[in-house]
Amino acid sequence: MDRERVLGLVPEDVKRIADDIKTMRIRGAGRIARAAAQALMRAAEEYRGESLEEFLEYMEGVANLLVSTRPTAVSLPNAVNYVMTVLREEKYQSLEEARRAVIERAREFIEYSKQALRRLGEIGARLIRTGDTILTHCNSSAVESVLVTAWKQGKRFKVYATETRPRYQGYITARDLAREGIPVTLVPDSAVLTVIEKMHVTKVIVGADTVTANGAVINKIGTSQIALAAKRHGVTFIVATETYKFSPYTVVGQLVEIEERSPTEVLEKPIPGLRVRNPAFDATPPDYIDMIVTERGIIPPKSAALLLWEMFRRHLVDAEAKKPQVEEDTIA
Numbered sequence: 001m002d003r004e005r006v007l008g009l010v011p012e013d014v015k016r017i018a019d020d021i022k023t024m025r026i027r028g029a030g031r032i033a034r035a036a037a038q039a040l041m042r043a044a045e046e047y048r049g050e051s052l053e054e055f056l057e058y059m060e061g062v063a064n065l066l067v068s069t070r071p072t073a074v075s076l077p078n079a080v081n082y083v084m085t086v087l088r089e090e091k092y093q094s095l096e097e098a099r100r101a102v103i104e105r106a107r108e109f110i111e112y113s114k115q116a117l118r119r120l121g122e123i124g125a126r127l128i129r130t131g132d133t134i135l136t137h138c139n140s141s142a143v144e145s146v147l148v149t150a151w152k153q154g155k156r157f158k159v160y161a162t163e164t165r166p167r168y169q170g171y172i173t174a175r176d177l178a179r180e181g182i183p184v185t186l187v188p189d190s191a192v193l194t195v196i197e198k199m200h201v202t203k204v205i206v207g208a209d210t211v212t213a214n215g216a217v218i219n220k221i222g223t224s225q226i227a228l229a230a231k232r233h234g235v236t237f238i239v240a241t242e243t244y245k246f247s248p249y250t251v252v253g254q255l256v257e258i259e260e261r262s263p264t265e266v267l268e269k270p271i272p273g274l275r276v277r278n279p280a281f282d283a284t285p286p287d288y289i290d291m292i293v294t295e296r297g298i299i300p301p302k303s304a305a306l307l308l309w310e311m312f313r314r315h316l317v318d319a320e321a322k323k324p325q326v327e328e329d330t331i332a
Helices: 003-009 012-022 029-045 052-067 075-088 095-125 141-152 170-179 189-198 223-232 248-252 301-322
Strands: 133-136 158-162 184-187 203-206 217-220 236-240 281-284 291-294 297-299
Touching: 003 052, 012 029, 012 052, 029 052, 029 075, 029 095, 029 141, 052 075, 052 095, 075 095, 095 141, 095 236, 095 291, 133 141, 133 189, 141 170, 141 203, 141 236, 158 170, 158 189, 170 184, 184 189, 189 223, 203 217, 203 223, 217 223, 223 236, 223 281, 248 301, 291 301, 297 301
Parallel strands: 133 158, 133 203, 158 184, 203 236, 236 291
Antiparallel strands: 217 281, 291 297
């Protein structure tokens, strides 16, 4: 089924979810993943055809539409693949049977995602101490879960949240924490080093859009600079993230594409002769990260490959087998 025919069948609310992900009305790797699962569920529920074969092609088209919206956050393809596995690896006798499988699988992912966030918060809260001064960057449901859980446990601390330009996601973090009664101060991104030095930051906690096999963390642009500043001052740097943000593709050598967004997010009205670049993410090396908090526990960054192998063993073996072979005499 060609792309145009697929788009003609896709329900308007599914197209809206895809557009909301692309334009960042839905933002944050966890929220994006849950939205993608929700979109697949809605696509299956509202399919009006009668052919099982066409339904399978249609669902693949919807999956491709969703995955194409944002290139960096691995939670998106991981969520889509989790749901679509039931169609790709199972045989069905009827359209209704296949439809039901997609709906149940999507609900399963959404519920797992919510429970993972709760569990991660409980584990991460153990790292927070009364008297801590914490710096965070961008907006992460995982980070908020850790901080809110710790606060509800009676621990008392204060938070500095960066604005996170150019989309100002830090405003969301500051608002959410303030609503919980947590003392939070909003600061410009460029003030990070001063905040760490002068405000006696004890911990930095950030989320992740992707964790690679070597333990590097892809997160909102500016994260690597904060990690460097924390390293220089001996401040513990913690990443809080669900395991479905770990990238199995990086185990077999695939690189993470760093999304570059529209220059108008930085400068609304172009200036003749002035070029604007707007990379949305950067990579923080594992040597700058002290630990990664997940719903499965706390790991050192260099254990990411072991966790990925445990989670995706069969798929990684299949992916490795499908890699194109390179003749030795073609290697420089």
